[in-house]
Amino acid sequence: MTLSTFVQSGKQLEAELIAFRRDLHRFPELSLQESETAAKVAEQLKQLGLEFRAGVGGFSIVAELKGEQPGPVIALRADMDALPIHEQSGLEFASTRPGMMHACGHDAHTAILLGAAKLLAAVKIKGTVRFLFQAAEEINAGAKAMIAQGALEGVDEIYGLHNLPTLPAGMTATRCGSLMGSVDRIEIHLEGRGGHGAIPNQSIDPVVCASAIVMALQSIVSREMSPFDPVVVTIGSIKSGEANNVIPHYAEMTGTIRTFDAKVQQQMPERIERIVKQIAEAYQCKAKLHYIEQTPVLVNHDECVSHVEQVIDRMIGTERRVVADPTLAGEDFSVYLQHVPGCFFWLGSGPAVDASSAYGLHHPKYELNEECIPLGASLLAAIALQRLSAD
CATH class of the missing domain: 3.40.630.10 (Zn peptidases)
Incomplete structure (x- = not known):
C-alpha cells in the first residue's frame, strides 16, 4: 500500500x-x-x-x-x-x-x-x-x-x-x-466566624471575603500580566452556608488557571497565594490554598x-x-x-x-x-x- x-x-x-x-x-x-x-x-x-x-x-x-x-x-x-x-x-x-x-x-x-x-x-x-x-x-x-x-x-x-x-x-x-494551554486547579478554603445574619458585627463573614478574592484574582490578568501573555483565572464553584439568615463559618472555592507559556505557568502559584492570603487577612479570615499543577x-x-x-x-x-x-x-x-x-x-x-x-x-x-x-x-x-x- x-x-x-x-x-x-x-x-x-x-x-x-x-x-x-x-x-x-x-x-x-x-x-x-x-x-x-x-x-x-x-x-x-x-x-x-x-x-x-x-x-x-x-x-x-x-x-x-x-x-x-x-x-x-x-x-x-x-x-x-x-x-x-x-x-x-x-x-x-x-x-x-x-x-x-x-x-x-x-x-x-x-x-x-x-x-x-x-x-x-x-x-x-x-x-x-x-x-x-x-x-x-x-x-x-x-x-x-x-x-x-x-x-x-x-x-x-x-x-x-x-x-x-x-x-x-x-x-x-x-x-x-x-x-x-496549561491546566492547573486551585482549591481555596476560607474560615471565618459564623453567626446570626442580623448581627454581622459579631461574626467574620467568609462569603464577603470570598467575593473579594474572586474579584481580586482577576487583577492578575488585567494588571500583572503582559497583554501578550494569555492567562485565564476562573473560579468555577463557591460553596458556603445553608440558610439565608446565617453567616456561615466556612467558604470553599475551586477554580482553574490556564496559561500559554511554561514560564508564566510557573509564576501563577505565587501570585494566587499572595492575593488569597492577603485578601483573607484583610477580611480577618484564615485561608488555605491548594494549588494543583495538572498539565503543561x-x-x-x-x-x-x-x-x-x-x-x-x-x-x-x-x-x-x-x-x-x-x-x-x-x-x-x-x-x-x-x-x-x-x-x-x-x-x-x-x-x-x-x-x-x-x-x-x-x-x-x-x-x-x-x-x-x-x-x-x-x-x-x-x-x-x-x-x-x-x-
Whole structure:
C-alpha cells in the first residue's frame, strides 16, 4: 500500500469504524472506569494479531506493530473516556447511560486509532508503531499514568489528533509551538466566624471575603500580566452556608488557571497565594490554598509539525489544511510532548456548511460528523508510515 492509497483504504473501513464508534457512544464510561471500552479495544487488537498490554495506568492499553526490520518507534495515541454530561443530541445511538456522554469525541478517537492499526497492519514497515489507547484524559491523569508504566520507553516520536466540530469534516488544522494551554486547579478554603445574619458585627463573614478574592484574582490578568501573555483565572464553584439568615463559618472555592507559556505557568502559584492570603487577612479570615499543577502547555515540535503537514498536503491537498488558532483548553497529550518530540493537530468534525454554528466540545448536544473517522485513521497511519516505510 502506498501513501496515495491510504485515504481510499480508510474509506473501505468506514462502515466498520463508524459501527465501532457508535457502540462506544451508546455505552460511555467515565475516567478510570473504562473497563468495557478497553475490553472492546482489546478484542479488536486480538483479531488483528497485535501484541498488547492491558491495564496500563488503569484501563489504558499499549499495543505494538513490529516490522521485520529494525527502525524507529513511532507512537500514536487516542483517548477513550467520556464526560459526566447528560446527552441531549437526540441521536439514534445516543448514550444509554444517564449523566454520561461522549461529548468530546473520544469514542471517535478510539475508532480512528483502531483504524490506523488496521491500515498499518496491511503494509511493510521498518521499526515499530506503538498504539496508545489512553484512559482518563478528561481528568488529566491518563498520560502521566501511562508514562509511569513505561508507555514511552524507546519511543522516538509521538503523534495524536483531536476532532474539532467547529472545523468542517475533511479539514485539518496544525500549529507550530504552543497549541493548547496549561491546566492547573486551585482549591481555596476560607474560615471565618459564623453567626446570626442580623448581627454581622459579631461574626467574620467568609462569603464577603470570598467575593473579594474572586474579584481580586482577576487583577492578575488585567494588571500583572503582559497583554501578550494569555492567562485565564476562573473560579468555577463557591460553596458556603445553608440558610439565608446565617453567616456561615466556612467558604470553599475551586477554580482553574490556564496559561500559554511554561514560564508564566510557573509564576501563577505565587501570585494566587499572595492575593488569597492577603485578601483573607484583610477580611480577618484564615485561608488555605491548594494549588494543583495538572498539565503543561501543549507545545508541538516544529520538525514533527512539518512532517504532519507534508503528509496532509500529499494526501488531501494543502487547501484542506489551515493554521490552528491557539486555545487555552487543555490536553494531557502535552505531557507526552515533554518527554519525546511529537505533534498534536485538529481534525475537522463539523458540518460541511457553517461548521462555526455547530455545538462545541463538551456540549450536551455535541455531534460529530462521522466522515472524519476514516480520514483521521488514514492520516495517523500515513504519518507513522512515512517514518517507517520499508524500502
